[in-house]
Amino acid sequence: MSEARKPQLVSDPHNLWKGSTGLRQAKRAKAELFQTLGVRVVPDDQKVEMAIKYLDKYRKEVRSFVMAMESCVKCGLCAENCHTYLGTGDPNNIPANRADLIRKVYKRYFTVQGRLFGSLVGAEDLTLDMLEKWYSYFYQCSECRRCGHVCPFGIDTCEVTFVGRQILFNLGIAPQLHTATGKAILETGNHMGLTKPGIEDTLEFLTEEIEEQYGWPIEFPVDKPDSDILYVPSSADFMLNPDTLKGAARFFQYVGANWTISSKIAEAGNFGYLSDQNRVQKELVNRAISEAVKLGCKKIVWGECGHGWRAAKMYIPTKSDYPDVDRIPITHIHDEVVEYIKAGALKLDKGRNPFSVTLHDPCNYVRACGLCDNMRIIMNAVVEDFREMHPCREQNFCCGGGSGILFDDPDMYQFRIEASLKKAEQIRATGAQVLCAPCSICKAQFYPMVKEHKLGVQVKGLIDLVGRALVFPDDQFEDDMEL
Amino acid sequence: MPTLDVGGGKVIELDEDGFMVDPNEWTPECAVALAKTEGVEELTDTHWKIINYLRDYYQKNGIAPMIRKLCKDTGIKLKEVYELFPSGPAKGACKLAGLPKPTGCV
Numbered sequence: 001m002s003e004a005r006k007p008q009l010v011s012d013p014h015n016l017w018k019g020s021t022g023l024r025q026a027k028r029a030k031a032e033l034f035q036t037l038g039v040r041v042v043p044d045d046q047k048v049e050m051a052i053k054y055l056d057k058y059r060k061e062v063r064s065f066v067m068a069m070e071s072c073v074k075c076g077l078c079a080e081n082c083h084t085y086l087g088t089g090d091p092n093n094i095p096a097n098r099a100d101l102i103r104k105v106y107k108r109y110f111t112v113q114g115r116l117f118g119s120l121v122g123a124e125d126l127t128l129d130m131l132e133k134w135y136s137y138f139y140q141c142s143e144c145r146r147c148g149h150v151c152p153f154g155i156d157t158c159e160v161t162f163v164g165r166q167i168l169f170n171l172g173i174a175p176q177l178h179t180a181t182g183k184a185i186l187e188t189g190n191h192m193g194l195t196k197p198g199i200e201d202t203l204e205f206l207t208e209e210i211e212e213q214y215g216w217p218i219e220f221p222v223d224k225p226d227s228d229i230l231y232v233p234s235s236a237d238f239m240l241n242p243d244t245l246k247g248a249a250r251f252f253q254y255v256g257a258n259w260t261i262s263s264k265i266a267e268a269g270n271f272g273y274l275s276d277q278n279r280v281q282k283e284l285v286n287r288a289i290s291e292a293v294k295l296g297c298k299k300i301v302w303g304e305c306g307h308g309w310r311a312a313k314m315y316i317p318t319k320s321d322y323p324d325v326d327r328i329p330i331t332h333i334h335d336e337v338v339e340y341i342k343a344g345a346l347k348l349d350k351g352r353n354p355f356s357v358t359l360h361d362p363c364n365y366v367r368a369c370g371l372c373d374n375m376r377i378i379m380n381a382v383v384e385d386f387r388e389m390h391p392c393r394e395q396n397f398c399c400g401g402g403s404g405i406l407f408d409d410p411d412m413y414q415f416r417i418e419a420s421l422k423k424a425e426q427i428r429a430t431g432a433q434v435l436c437a438p439c440s441i442c443k444a445q446f447y448p449m450v451k452e453h454k455l456g457v458q459v460k461g462l463i464d465l466v467g468r469a470l471v472f473p474d475d476q477f478e479d480d481m482e483l
Numbered sequence: 484m485p486t487l488d489v490g491g492g493k494v495i496e497l498d499e500d501g502f503m504v505d506p507n508e509w510t511p512e513c514a515v516a517l518a519k520t521e522g523v524e525e526l527t528d529t530h531w532k533i534i535n536y537l538r539d540y541y542q543k544n545g546i547a548p549m550i551r552k553l554c555k556d557t558g559i560k561l562k563e564v565y566e567l568f569p570s571g572p573a574k575g576a577c578k579l580a581g582l583p584k585p586t587g588c589v
Binding site: 027030176177180181183184190191192193194195197198201202205209234235236238239240242269271305404406408440441443444 | 499500543544545546547548549550551552555570573574583584585586587588589
C-alpha cells in the first residue's frame, strides 16, 4: 500500500474501508422492464457470441475506444487518481485493470497476436463470468474521467466504460435504477416520471415559498408559448432541490427573461447517456429541440446537472434529428449568470450567504465542458467566505455517485460510502459549513454521504446561492436556512 | 415476481425493490404488511398522516410530492420522517403508501 492511501484510512471515522475485492453488483433489471425499452434480453447461451458481435461493431465505430484498447502500457498512474480504487482498494477498480477486463477480450478476438497466441499475450476468451465482471466493474466506475485527465497517453477510460455498459445494455444487462429511469424517460421525458399536474403543483408551492422567504412571489411559467428561453431543470429538483428551482426563477425574473419550463422535457440529466446511448439518450436529445421549436424558444438554458450538461452540450448537436439544432444555442445557467455579473447587471448581496462555503466541482463540468472559472466568478460574487477544496478544478475528485451509480441495495450503498471516502476527506479539510454541489447526481450522493461521513455540512446548488444573493427592490429577505 | 400476503385472502405483487407493482391495488392493509418489510413494527397516527397524504397527492398528481412540501403540509419535520420511515420519505414512506419507487437522481 502506498503512502498516499494511508491518510484516508486514518481519516475514516467509522473504519468503513474493508479492502473489498468481491464481485459487487447492483440489482439488475428484469426482462419485462427491458421489454418496455424495446430490448429483448439475450439468452445466456447466446450472450457471449452476441457480446463479441457488439464489441466488433463498437470497435469499428468508436475510435477513442480502440485507442484505449491499443495504447495502455500499465504505468499505473491512474490507480491513485481513481476515487473508486482509493475507496474500495479493489485492484479491478484501478482504471487500467478495469479497462483490461475488456482489453483482454478485444485482444483475443481482434488482434493477430491474440488470435494466435491467446493467454501468452494476455488475451482471454469471453465467458459469462467475464460478462459478470464487466457488469460489476463498469458500474463501479463513475465515468468521472479523472484517470483520463492524468493518463500520459490520454486514454479516456470513460469511453471504455461507455462501450462496456452499452454492450451489456444490448444484451439485457443493466441496473434496475438505470433501466427504470430509461422507462420514465421514454414515457414522460424526465427521470422521475414527473407529470404535468405534479410539475405545476410543485412550482405553485415554490411560488408560495418564494413569497414567504422574500416577501413577494415569482411565478414559474410552464409550457408557455412564444417564450424566448426554454429552461431545462433537473427533474430531481422537483423532489429534492427546491432552492435550485427557486434560484433559477429569481435569476430569470431579475434579468426580465421571457422564459418557460416545458413539462415534456423537465430533465437536465440523461441516464440514457449513462447506459444506452442510442434509443434512450436520443429521446431526451430530440425532446429538447422539438420542445424549443414548439414553444418558439430562441435559446435553451440548461439547469444544474453534471453528466446532463456534457450530454447536452457535446451530444445534442451531433445526435439530434431536428434541423433546428443548428439554430438554437444551448447554454448553461451558470454561464448566463456570469454574463450578467460581468456586465455589472446584477445587484448581489454576499451578506445573504454569510457562511463558509466550499465548492465541489462536478466532474463533467470541469473535465468535459470547460465550466470551471465561471463557477468561481459566481461563488466569489455571492458568498462571503468561499473556500476551495484541494485538489479542485480539473483535478477534482468525483462525489462517488457519478454516472448515476446511486444504488441503494445494501452492498452497493456501502460501496457508495467507500467511493466517497476521498471526497469526504477533502470536504472535511475545508471546515466549510456549506457544500455547494451544482449537480443533481452529486446532490443525491451527498445528502446521505455527508451524514455517513459525519461532515456536518449543508448541501446546496450554486444557483440556490445566487437566488438568495440577488437583491430586488421589493425583497424582505428572511433566511430559511438552518446551519 | 415476489408477492406479499396482506391478509384477508389478498396477495399483492411487488417489484424487485419491494414496491407495489400496481399502486391502484393499494388498501390500508397493504401499508400494514409493507411496514414489516421496512422494519416498521407499528403504524402510529403520524405514520398514517404521512401515508394518507402521499396517497392523496399521488392520486391527484400521478407522482410523489416534493419532500419539502410533504413536510410543510403535514407539519412533520424531515428528521421525524426519517425516524418514522428509516429508508426515508422517497423510498420508505412512498413504499408503504403504494407509490412506485422513485427513479433518477434520488
